[in-house]
Amino acid sequence: MGLRERTRQAVRADIAATAMRLFLERGFDAVTMEQIATEAGISRRSLFRYFATKEDIALGDVAERGARIQELLEARPASEGPWEALRAALQTVVEEGEFTPEWARKTSEMFHGTPSLRARQMEKQSRWHGQLVPDVERRLGVAPGSVTDPRATAIVASALACLDAAVEAWIKDGGARPVEEFYDRAVAAVRG
Template sequence: MNDHEGRPAGLRERTRRAVQAEIVATAMRLFLERGFEATTMEQIAGEIGISRRSLFRYFGTKEDIVLGDHAESGRVLQAALEARPAGEPPWDALRAALKTLFESLPYSPEDFLKITGMLHASPSLRARQLEKRQQWTELLVPDIARRLGTDSDPMTQLRAGALVACALACSEAATEAWVRSNGTVDMERAFDEAVAAVRG
């Protein structure tokens, strides 16, 4: 199937993804150099060499640029969880899946620290991040419900939802501790401490 310009639809989609990737890379560089709040959509468009209108065809807001890959990260997390052994306890499976996600991120530890610090410093980004985390919860609950037994039972669904929400909250608490320490706290240990506190 071809689009209206005669290009194969697959090529059009690949071109779109390439432009999106360029926008994200450029915007993240500007955000880290100038700060999230101080960087405008006009500056991002100008840096790339496209019009502001063209930029808005790809991303409606600055928050979308930063958190746009959160949906993809959710799918990576879901796949990592589903790849864990069927008999593995839920907490262990979630911990391993979160570790896989962290190791798959395309950033150096230094850049990830800056990006995470930026997320935590911006109220608008934090609000959107919470929205995205809810989507992650919905992706992870079915696997955890299966691990708990009867996944069609409403109480099993409730327990699975609570477990996933707690694991993500522990991950967030560990990440915050890591950011506050300027990267000196071991994130895995911080996660384990948070989980121990919840389970204790």
């Protein structure tokens, strides 16, 4: 990666950090793009070169997380079943996150409590299906891209629905217990 791209990524990260601080302090809907630009020390026009919307700022790394989950899933031992491999990949992404549990809870509350963010998050996460299904097909011994065997698609959709349900329960619990506990309970309910 060249200097220009590293600089661009650093500026994006700085803008996102500034925006998230404002969102958590004032509420997502109360913050304008103008305020973000001012706080970040850039013009509004420059801000739009990096992000088209506030939702894009808040959810900027959701697509990257999907790619990371795919990479981790593909690196899991071939002997692992799809559910176990997906859980391990998701767990690693959580562990790699550079955030405190309190920050994660507050941002999750914001995502789940703001309809526009929630819709955009679901849209971005829907792309994860296409990234994760091929490895699950491989683990099931299904021909890649099989249109007559829905198992891999169903497992990925269920795992992501379990993740969403777990985060929602974790928020309601106030973050008192690990989100993984809720995920495991959700998966057990689906698989039982």
